[in-house]
Amino acid sequence: MxxxxxxxxxxxxxxxxxxxxxxxxxxxxxxxxxxxxxxxxxxxxxxxxxxxxxxxxxxxxxxxxxxxxxxxxxxxxxxxxxxxxxxxxAGLLPPQDGTVSTHVPSGIQRLAARLGDVPIGVFTADWALVWWNSMWSALHGDPSVLPTAERNLARALFGNGAARATLYSIQSERGQDAFEASIVADLKDAASRYPADGQLDRLVQELRAGSDAFADHWATQTAAAQHTTDRKTIRHPEIGDILLDCDVLIVPGADLRMVTYTTASGSSDEGKLDLLRVTGGRTATARP
Structure with a gap:
């Protein structure tokens, strides 16, 4: 040893x-x-x-x-x-085939790192956040302060832990119900493709037991659209409301989602995003 x-x-x-x-x-x-x-x-x-x-x-x-x-x-x-x-x-078994992969290819990390002006988060098939840049932290808050298990969008939307407590308010242009249904649809798809993944199964069982909204979405027989492109308003505690185009880019062969946020050129929201870039999400009046 x-x-x-x-x-x-x-x-x-x-x-x-x-x-x-x-x-x-x-x-x-x-x-x-x-x-x-x-x-x-x-x-x-x-x-x-x-x-x-x-x-x-x-x-x-x-x-x-x-x-x-x-x-x-x-x-x-x-x-x-x-x-x-x-x-x-480290004396551990490597992640097995048939389970949700958390591996982020180096090329994807380099690409995301060179787009530093854009808030980017990389998620696994079960919507666990495994990579993010400084602009993502400025926009959403620093994920590193959360326990690893809480860095999950489904837990932020439906759970009762730190992820939900620290999530900034996000309003989808398609409506919150449609947004939540799309995340559940993605988890359903992941569960069908990774039936041997115990961690994913525990996540689903936890949310089904703890959230009526999640359980209702899971039980519905109507197929919901998976989460892709959307427009979202994020209520930032220091900058205020920011309207952003949210695009979800699928990484072929890696089963990852790269989530990016951009704004229209010349808009007031672009100015707010620029301010986030400069301040890191903390204004001069922000408390330490």
Missing amino acids: AASRSTFGALLRAWRDRLSPADAGLTATAGRRAPGLRREELAQLAGLSVDYVLRLEQARAKNPSAQVVGALSRALQVSRPERDQLYRS
Whole structure:
């Protein structure tokens, strides 16, 4: 086991050194000596503490969870074989075929990172948020403050936990009922394609038991449209209401959804989005 922990730490260090800050969506400062990501940058991208990443690299931390290994593999933009190697070196089984994949291909991460002016979030087939940029955090609030299991759109809409409590008000042009029905339709589709995924099954059972609205949508025999393009008004606590075009781009071969928000050029909403870009979602009067 000690040898496995040492291998895990060595892989983290080697793959951190090879990833350029630009490809990770970070700005490289002058006088930078690190060949790749700094340890604190990896911690930021993975939603972990710097001390924990240090202990993992030095083989002083034992038994990282599957969620931690998944977050690190996405932050490091590793290939699927490398991801599996990282899981095995942590003493874990790699994600199995037939379950919802949380792997985000490095090319998708680089593409999203280079569109830094656009709020982008990447979701899995069960609407779990697995990647986002700083503009997404500015628009919706920082997902890293939530437990990993709560970073899920279905839980934000229908659950009773932190995700629902922290979600900014979002109004769909198609109506809230249609928006909610489309998310349930997506989960139904995912459940039919991943019947062996225990985590997805637990999510569905939890929401069916805890939300009458979810249970009603799940029970309906009428096929709802899946969630794609929409116009949404987001009630931001500092900027106010922002009307945005929301587009859902499907990533072929990866079963991922890349959600983007844009505004019409020259509109007042474009100005609000520019303000978010500058302030990170915090105005001068915002409390710390």
